[in-house]
Amino acid sequence: MTLTTKLLGSKAVAALTAPHGVDRYLEMFNPMWAATEVRARVVDIHRENPGAEGSAPVATLTLQPTSTWRGHRAGQYVQVGVELPGSARRLTRCFSISSAASLPGERFTLTIRANDEGQVSTFLVNSAQVGQMLHLSQADGKFTIHESAATPTNNHLVMISGGSGITPVMAQIRTLLRDGYDGRANRKVTFIHYARSEADQIFADELAEIAAGDNHVDVHLRYGDATFSEFELRRLVPDFKNTDTWACGPGGLIELVRDAFGEENPRLRVEFFKPPTVSTGSATGAVSFVKAGATAENTGATLLEQAEALGLTPEFGCRMGICFSCVKTKTDGTVRNVLTGEESSLPDEEIRICVSSPVGDCSVDL
Numbered sequence: 001m002t003l004t005t006k007l008l009g010s011k012a013v014a015a016l017t018a019p020h021g022v023d024r025y026l027e028m029f030n031p032m033w034a035a036t037e038v039r040a041r042v043v044d045i046h047r048e049n050p051g052a053e054g055s056a057p058v059a060t061l062t063l064q065p066t067s068t069w070r071g072h073r074a075g076q077y078v079q080v081g082v083e084l085p086g087s088a089r090r091l092t093r094c095f096s097i098s099s100a101a102s103l104p105g106e107r108f109t110l111t112i113r114a115n116d117e118g119q120v121s122t123f124l125v126n127s128a129q130v131g132q133m134l135h136l137s138q139a140d141g142k143f144t145i146h147e148s149a150a151t152p153t154n155n156h157l158v159m160i161s162g163g164s165g166i167t168p169v170m171a172q173i174r175t176l177l178r179d180g181y182d183g184r185a186n187r188k189v190t191f192i193h194y195a196r197s198e199a200d201q202i203f204a205d206e207l208a209e210i211a212a213g214d215n216h217v218d219v220h221l222r223y224g225d226a227t228f229s230e231f232e233l234r235r236l237v238p239d240f241k242n243t244d245t246w247a248c249g250p251g252g253l254i255e256l257v258r259d260a261f262g263e264e265n266p267r268l269r270v271e272f273f274k275p276p277t278v279s280t281g282s283a284t285g286a287v288s289f290v291k292a293g294a295t296a297e298n299t300g301a302t303l304l305e306q307a308e309a310l311g312l313t314p315e316f317g318c319r320m321g322i323c324f325s326c327v328k329t330k331t332d333g334t335v336r337n338v339l340t341g342e343e344s345s346l347p348d349e350e351i352r353i354c355v356s357s358p359v360g361d362c363s364v365d366l
Helices: 003-008 011-016 022-029 119-126 163-178 204-212 230-236 251-261 303-309
Strands: 038-047 058-065 077-082 091-096 108-113 133-136 156-162 188-195 217-223 245-249 268-272 286-289 294-297 327-337 349-352 356-364
Touching (some): 058 119, 091 108, 091 119, 156 251, 163 188, 188 230, 230 251, 349 356
Parallel strands (some): 245 268
Antiparallel strands (some): 038 133, 077 091, 077 133, 327 356
């Protein structure tokens, strides 16, 4: 850290520039100057599946971050904030980083599918321009690998992905290949990916090169109605339950993978787009959002969804319980975690409203 960076990040400078902060003033002179915040300029946009019919478009954005970017590990995600045209506030969403692990200040890529219900993803894929500035968080997430060329082992690694879940897995494979993971010492990677169609396959050319290369990475692509099966996994990896595995994709795929590995298998790491549905039974009672002064009949949906149905706009990022952007205080009542099914009735408890459904009467400090 340079002397200038230390000075700009000091409490004294922060006090002098209150209430806006030093980064607001730096941004006025040059958007790429920052003391503590992270921003990035879009330097390239690549369309991944322009020929796919009936599928949402996908684009890879190459970003040049400010010097405040601390780098990322393969498999992590980043929160991206944008001011959409006509919007009165900045919207933030989480996206997995698709490029190999980066060092501080280095460029990285986000590969994004335009979700019909996603304002941010649709804007970034369809409307973002080279030169545009984005607001970022530091990289976060535990869906990471520890294997590297610097720490050689005899491990056989398994990667399973579906749809856009390929992005963090590709970051992992790109990192391994870049750093010299070439099958020496009997190391091997088995990669299985499920996509709607061959035309819908993103990274198709690169995957073909990886599959043809002498790198001990076995690529298995499945299209259309093909679904994950324990039988196929066992055929490819007979001892899969004792093999380090990373799986990322839609909730349905992850549920099948979890069933195959068994409950609480430490060899399996998962990440998914939408939380698997956990039945909450018959919804009863009322939900109160205290600060907003709004109360409604409990529908059984997550607190985030019920707040939005009332016209409230609570902050959130991933909508999957990963980024903790939506944490609020439940003042009383019981909630059920839709990811695990666990219930909690503790008073004044911090909860993630995107994955918490009320059970009976519930009050939230929102």
